[in-house]
Amino acid sequence: MISRLSCISVALLALSGCAIHQNIKPVEHVDSKVVCIIDNPAVRATFIDAYQHALSNKGYEVKKLAAGASLVECPVTSTYTATWRWDLAMYMAYADIVVYKNAKPAGKATYDATRGGGNMGKFIAAEKKITELVDQLFPNLAGS
Template identity: 75%
Template sequence: MMSRLACASLALFALSGCAIHQNVKPVARLDSKTVCIFQNGNVRATFLDAYERALSNKGYEVRRLESGAPLLSCPVTSTYTANWRWDMAMYMAYAEIIVYKNGNTAGQATYDATRGGGNMGKFIGAEKKITELVDQLFPGTAGS
């Protein structure tokens, strides 16, 4: 009996290290239909392309800003970061999108699969995950 309990505990402990975390604090209604995104040269360009597409599909107009532009360049601005890892295939291990309204944080989405270990859910396509994050971060359509 004790060895079964020990095996079950060990299995549970091992699986707890295979967690993928996602946390989204949605943006409240925005008056602006334009979102200005600061370009991040340290992240694959495909991330920004997917982010822009997801916003456009929700009715937002997107303007790209240089990374050094002031935070108040637009009423609604956004930053992002992401990185990829290799484990049998490349996968997006971490992504964060922060939205600012008039320079103040208005919403944030974080996806963290860095401790995904044996969790096969980490192999979700980056564009699909980015779209999911944007849908949760901007719950309505532009102007709604």
């Protein structure tokens, strides 16, 4: 009985190390229909393309700002970062999107599969995950 309980405990402990975490703090209200995104050249270009597309689908006009631009250049500004890893295939292991209103943090979406280990859920299409993050980060359509 004790050895069986030990095996179950070890299995649960091993599986807990294969966790994927996602945390969203939605932007409560956006007065502007324009969202400026500060470019991050360290991240694959497909990320900002998917991010712009997801915002456009929600009715926002997207203005891309150069890397290093100030948060005060637009009333609503966003930064992002993401990393990819290899484990049988390339996958987006981490993504972080922060939204600022008048240069103050207003919302944040984080996806973290860096401890995904054997969890096959980490092999998601990055564009689909980015769209999901944006839909939760901006729960309302532009102007709502």
